[in-house]
Structures are given as structure tokens and as C-alpha cells.
Amino acid sequence: MTTKTERKRDKNFITMAIETSCDETSAAILRGDREIMSNVISSQIDIHRAYGGVVPEIASRHHLENINGVVETAMEEAGVSWEDINLIGVTYGPGLSGALVIGVAAAKAYSVAKGIPLIGVNHMHGHMAAAYGAYSNLEPPFISLVVSGGHTNIVKVKSYTEFEVLGATRDDAIGEAYDKVARVLGLGYPGGPKIDKLAKEGDGTAVEFKRTWLEKGTYDFSFSGIKTGVLNYVNTENQAGREVNKADVAASFQEAVVEVVSTKTMEAVRKEGMDTLVLAGGVAANSRLSQVMKTICERENVKLCIPPAIMCTDNAGMVAIAAHYEFMERGGDGLDLDAVSGLDI
Ligand code: KG4
Numbered sequence: 001m002t003t004k005t006e007r008k009r010d011k012n013f014i015t016m017a018i019e020t021s022c023d024e025t026s027a028a029i030l031r032g033d034r035e036i037m038s039n040v041i042s043s044q045i046d047i048h049r050a051y052g053g054v055v056p057e058i059a060s061r062h063h064l065e066n067i068n069g070v071v072e073t074a075m076e077e078a079g080v081s082w083e084d085i086n087l088i089g090v091t092y093g094p095g096l097s098g099a100l101v102i103g104v105a106a107a108k109a110y111s112v113a114k115g116i117p118l119i120g121v122n123h124m125h126g127h128m129a130a131a132y133g134a135y136s137n138l139e140p141p142f143i144s145l146v147v148s149g150g151h152t153n154i155v156k157v158k159s160y161t162e163f164e165v166l167g168a169t170r171d172d173a174i175g176e177a178y179d180k181v182a183r184v185l186g187l188g189y190p191g192g193p194k195i196d197k198l199a200k201e202g203d204g205t206a207v208e209f210k211r212t213w214l215e216k217g218t219y220d221f222s223f224s225g226i227k228t229g230v231l232n233y234v235n236t237e238n239q240a241g242r243e244v245n246k247a248d249v250a251a252s253f254q255e256a257v258v259e260v261v262s263t264k265t266m267e268a269v270r271k272e273g274m275d276t277l278v279l280a281g282g283v284a285a286n287s288r289l290s291q292v293m294k295t296i297c298e299r300e301n302v303k304l305c306i307p308p309a310i311m312c313t314d315n316a317g318m319v320a321i322a323a324h325y326e327f328m329e330r331g332g333d334g335l336d337l338d339a340v341s342g343l344d345i
């Protein structure tokens with residue numbers, strides 16, 4: 001009988017994971033608990049760009065067309081065959097129902113056909129687990145700021161499998177606000193990376209957008225106000241016949257959201273007495289957010305972990321890491337595993 005810790009260190013334990021919660025079809029192979037051997041991501045961004053956002057029906061269809069090829073490529077790149085694989089992990093929520101269903105169905109089919117245990121993974125746990133792949137000594141507990149297209153959360157990661165949400169957005173997710181502001185500025189989809197890039201040429205103090213702090217002491221967020229603020233500003237300038245300096249607007253918007261997010265996150269780090277902060281999710285790839293966080297964390301002696309950009313946006317590598325820890329803790333799931341679109345952290 002092996003103990004949980006011994007199994008966790010078993011370098012020969014191979015996990016294959018699948019991620020299809022939104023518009024990336026991804027499969028990865030993980031050795032042990034943290035060594036990512038391959039992480040194949042087939043992005044549909046070029047297809048959805050024409051519509052200005054992800055079209056759920058189109059996403060599902062492309063997942064269905066791509067999933068087997070992506071899994072085969074991940075296995076080839078890692079140099080493993082089905083006999084080597086000990087566990088199949090799959091994102092079962094949160095995300096787009098029709099997109100999740102494709103990944104879950106594929107994972108179940110492989111599990112049955114190849115006789116390999118199956119486990120469902122919470123996509124948000126995956127985002128937080130991404131940092132383990134990049135920081136070999138990182139151990140819970142820590143605070144994680146999870147910032148993506150669908151979520152904005154400050155989470156206390158108590159153990160590899162226990163999470164407490166300290167704060168959440170009450171309206172738009174931060175990535176959603178980035179995407180909507182980008183649309184107002186005519187920058188195209190996905191807007192986050194475009195605003196990030198354009199803001200580098202702008203002045204973050206040019207326009208004073210109102211910061212939404214909510215009640216004193218809360219770790220919750222609200223981003224709908226600033227989104228409307230940007231829209232109103234652009235409309236007013238246009239109506240007055242003044243040319244809008246898009247770089248200044250992008251930089252000023254970014255400065256406002258980064259200030260709120262970084263301030264609340266550091267309050268949580270201090271209050272919870274944590275010495276480590278992990279950034280997670282697509283918006284963790286934002287250069288201004290990481291710059292501001294680095295400065296504050298250095299000053300306050302907090303260890304800051306930011307996974308490489310490819311592990312911040314949706315990918316199956318992060319799902320594989322979370323799948324491994326989850327399986328060591330509670331064992332696998334049955335074939336009744338189902339997609340749960342609105343799954344909580
Ligand atoms: O985690 P993710 O890939 O998908 C979700 O689970 O939502 O996050 C996607 C979000 C999008 O809103 C995208 O605009 C944003 O992350 N994003 C960024 C950057 N890169 C991606 N936002 C700001 N700056 C970036 N560099």
C-alpha cells in the first residue's frame with residue numbers, strides 16, 4: 001500500500017488531460033505531479049474573431065473535429081502510448097456547456113476503450129495549478145488571484161484540493177471588461193492582449209476613470225462601471241468632434257483596473273498572513289498587472305509566482321496538474337461524470 005505522498009512523488013505516473021471549456025481544444029501529458037511533457041493547444045481564435053467573440057455552437061463543432069487529433073499529437077510529442085497512461089483528466093466545468101460536453105465525452109470514451117481511470121477537473125482549479133508546473137518548490141497554502149475571461153477571484157488555496165473564495169466579481173469578469181473596452185476602441189477580439197500592447201504607448205494618467213472599491217473591507221470586485229465609463233468617455237469625445245487617443249484610453253483603463261485588483265489582492269495576502277501570491281488565468285499574462293504586482297511583492301517581501309503566458313491562458317497542462325493532485329486525494333470519477341457549466345470554485 002503506497003501512501004498519498006509516495007504516490008505523489010511517483011515520477012512514472014502519467015496523466016493525459018483534455019481541456020475544451022471555451023475556444024481552445026487542448027490535450028497534455030504530465031509525468032509525476034509537475035513535469036509537463038507536452039501541451040498541445042489548438043486555438044479557434046481566428047475563427048471566432050470574425051464574430052467579435054466566441055460563438056458557442058461553432059466552438060463545440062471545432063472541438064469535435066479537433067479533439068482526437070489534438071490528443072494524438074500530445075501523445076506523440078510526449079513519446080507515450082496508451083499503455084503508459086495511468087489517468088485521464090478532463091475539465092468538466094465551468095465553461096460553455098456544448099464545449100465542455102465534447103471534452104468530457106472524449107475523455108470517457110478513451111477511459112472505457114483503454115481501461116484507464118477518469119477524473120473530472122474544475123477549470124478554475126486548473127488555472128491555479130498552472131503555477132506548480134513553473135515553480136517546482138511551490139506548495140500551498142497561498143493566495144491566488146484568478147483573473148480570466150469568465151472569472152475574477154481572490155482565492156485562499158489551503159491545500160492542493162481545498163479552496164476558499166475570499167472575493168469575486170459582482171458583475172463582469174476582468175477579462176470580459178478588457179474585451180468589451182477593446183471593442184469600444186475598435187481593437188478587435190480578443191481584446192486583452194491588444195489593450196496590453198497599445199497601453200504601452202499611452203499615458204495611464206491621461207483619463208481619470210473612476211475606480212470601484214465597493215464596501216470597505218470587501219474583496220469583491222465590480223468592473224461594469226469602468227466599462228461604461230470608457231464607453232461614455234469615447235462617445236462624449238466623438239460627439240464633441242475630438243479625436244480619441246486610443247493608447248491613452250487603453251492605458252488609463254488598465255491603470256484603473258490594475259490598481260483595484262492589486263490593492264485588494266495585497267490586502268487579502270496581508271490579512272491571511274500569507275507569504276506567497278500566485279497569479280492565474282488569461283489576464284495574469286497582462287504585462288502591467290505583473291509589473292505592478294512585482295513591485296508591491298518585492299517591497300512587502302511576498303513571493304510572487306506568475307506562470308508563463310502559455311500556462312496562464314486555457315491549456316490542458318494546467319488541467320493535468322490539477323487532475324493528478326485531485327486523483328491522489330479522492331480517486332477517480334465514474335462514467336456518470338457530466339459537464340457542469342456553472343461549476344463554482
Ligand atoms: O483564462 P482564459 O484563457 O480563458 C477563460 O477561462 O476565460 O482568459 C481569457 C481572457 C480574455 O478575456 C483575454 O482578453 C484575456 O484573458 N487576456 C488578457 C491578456 N491575455 C489574455 N487580458 C489582458 N492582458 C493580456 N495580456
Ligand code: ZN
Binds near residue numbers: 313
Ligand atoms: Zn480559463
